[in-house]
Amino acid sequence: MELSPTACVILGMVNLAPRSGYEIKAFADQSTRFFWAASYGQIYPELKRLERAGLIEGTSSPQGGRKRKIFEITAAGREELRVWLRQPPQTFELRDEGLLKLFFSDAVDPEDATRNLRTMRDEHLNTVERLREVEPMAAAKGGYPLRVLRFGISYHQWAADACAEMEAELLSRGPKQTVGG
Amino acid sequence: MELSPTACVILGMVNLAPRSGYEIKAFADQSTRFFWAASYGQIYPELKRLERAGLIEGTSSPQGGRKRKIFEITAAGREELRVWLRQPPQTFELRDEGLLKLFFSDAVDPEDATRNLRTMRDEHLNTVERLREVEPMAAAKGGYPLRVLRFGISYHQWAADACAEMEAELLSRGPKQTVGG
DNA sequence: AATCCGATATATCATCTCGATATATATGGG
């Protein structure tokens, strides 16, 4: 059976520790979010599928009158996870509205393009800060999650610098045309 | 009316030049693809919506017995495109299966993690080459599309280097544990 | 004590998106 990356995020998370759907979402939001997001609409149906396939096992453990189901990985699930991890990665997708706008910016003033670049830069720097906030926690545990986090920090820092560079380029060439033309 | 980024890719493309749905797809595949992909399943329904909204206008211009519809942007469409371009970008998403696998790589051998990183690096270098191939064409026209293309080249080159760096780090620390532990 | 807010927990829904496939015609090479 071929498992989707989405199935494997969930499998990987319950492998790290038994978790409820809610906890998976919360953990994903502060860890894998910046390179692989997960929504409730994916998590709950996928948990059912994985349980039916025998890769995870759910145990009802309500707190008070509030129902709750904690999922654990099974031996079969651990094996499927390893199979997936050993296969070469396939999906790589970037969806960047800022670059898209920049691409079409001949239709607007240069000021609009540079403002766009400043927003992009601010967003990347913002992400750097948010990732730096969780870094101490990740550093305490070390291992791959820490490396991936630092990769993310470096990436957004690089992107912020690249935006600043392009903005400077546009500013140094743009005005000439306005003055000379 | 709020236009989705998908609607605006199409609007932007028919603004550059009148095009058929097929041509939009072909053009997107070799230009915006690396930061914003578009599929037929998006393009054709969206063309209908945009035409109904009066932002583009389709003219039937069959070649021989094969029907064909070329879309042009209207004045209203050009204005909507500018409105969208002037608003700050919102969507930024990365979906990187390689980083996801790396994140969970405690479950497999270090060799599997480094192999994963090599694959990631190769893919990024591959993309650099593919983008370099279309660079001369973009350089002839210049402007924003060229800048965006060069941004993409720099990005994938950076990512390839970052993967190589992390691989070297894993190789320098991994074996120690095998030997010493 | 009553109330309200936000966190916990699960579920669902319309809408959008993806990748594949279906259908049909045109073109050019063998």
Add this chain to the structure above:
DNA sequence: CCCATATATATCGAGATGATATATCGGATT
């Protein structure tokens, strides 16, 4: 003439998204 490939449009199931619905719990405010 046939076949592969390119052009052109359309559609489908499966999956993803973001929002919202439902309900309980803990803690703070009034």
